[in-house]
Amino acid sequence: MQAEDDMPDPSNFAAVEGLAKVVAIEGAVAWLEPEQTTSCGGCASSLACGASAFGNRLHARRFPLDNVHELKVGDRIVIGVQESTLVTASMTAYAIPLVTMLGGGIIAHLAGFGDGVAILASVAGLAAGLFLARLRAKKLNAQGQLTPIYLRHAPSPAQSESCELN
């Protein structure tokens, strides 16, 4: 569990922030669901737009957070990850599989094989890349680099909506 002293000072913590709602408490762990913060679902076309339907699958994005701030079910909080973490995460999830996938295709092509073998080599490279990405993600997770951090409580929806309207 992360001690309170280890928490970064929110005033100088350069973070990518997001809103989340506490949906369950299990012992010392609070389960959070991210809130939809983009315009998706909020614009005039939300009923006809498929993007809002995709974005509303919040249950699938539920994640745990150590409950050192005595959070209660229904609380809305602001969480954050360090700015550099997002770039590291993108590199891990996308760059590694891409490089191995392209490498597989290029090597097969340079070896003189046809397009069919190059496609198979690319798929094999992609599978290897996803495996490597999983290993790296495990390592980063063990170091706590991918864990979101509690920053502060967010105002209730009624308050924030009235602010937006003004």
Next chain:
Amino acid sequence: MQEIILVIVGAALVNNVVLARFLGLCSFMGVTTKIDTAVGMGMATTFVITVSSMGNWALEHYLLVPYELEYLRTFTFILVIAAAVQFTEMSVRKISPPLFQMLGIYLPLITTNCAVLGVALLIVEGHQGFLIGTVFSFASSIGFSLALALLAGLRERLALCDVPRLFMGPPVGFVTASLLALAFMGFSGMASN
């Protein structure tokens, strides 16, 4: 090898998918308020464009052309793109749930990004082979990510500037994007694709 380098330069800089072909403008303006979100979106789009272009090339050459089903091309490509986005979402979730929490928000938006379909159709139009087509799609998406990151960096600086109230937000963003497009015109003539 020289052909591959020319394809990369041509797709990423000369015929930049956003600033020269004007595809994917929705996410270009939508996620470029912060450089980190722009990089996240750019990387996700790069992955999806490359994977879906490979899938589309294989379907085009092993299914649509041999069975004379070219009239189903757009429909098929859209299905492949949706499947590629779903595959990416599933694989990121499998790789690491915290990664999915951070990067998952960008993925559904890519399904409706016309740059993904545009690149796949450009590969078919150019009668490119598998390797050149894949390199073209990768370079196009790197160009897309580059444009996103450049505009995000400029908009982060603009947020600190004293912009007239009428131009604050998206208007000055559009002005900046058009100046960026003009700057990219300087690459024209370096390589063609």
